[in-house]
Amino acid sequence: MSAHCQLTGAKPGFGNQISHSHRRTSRRFDPNIQRKRYWLPSEGRHVRLTLSARAIKTIDSIGIEAAVARIRARGVNV
DSSP: OOSOOTTTOOOOEEEEEEOTTOOEEEEEEOOOEEEEEEEETTTTEEEEEEEEHHHHHHHHHHOHHHHHHHHHHTTOOO
16 A cells, blocks of 8 residues: 555655664655545445545545545546
């Protein structure tokens, strides 16, 4: 599963892991990505989305129809 959110576009950030001796090694900060299934009443079917935790909260507030419209506006197939 890729670590990209379909709604917000959140993707991994990169930085350094710093040890006690202050040596730096590369690390990756992954967003909290979840696969979630929603019922889309306008199309009469379920859609499975790859979302960050923040995007799930956004869908709870704006609704699935508006969220799918935003996803399609970004050019992602649903």
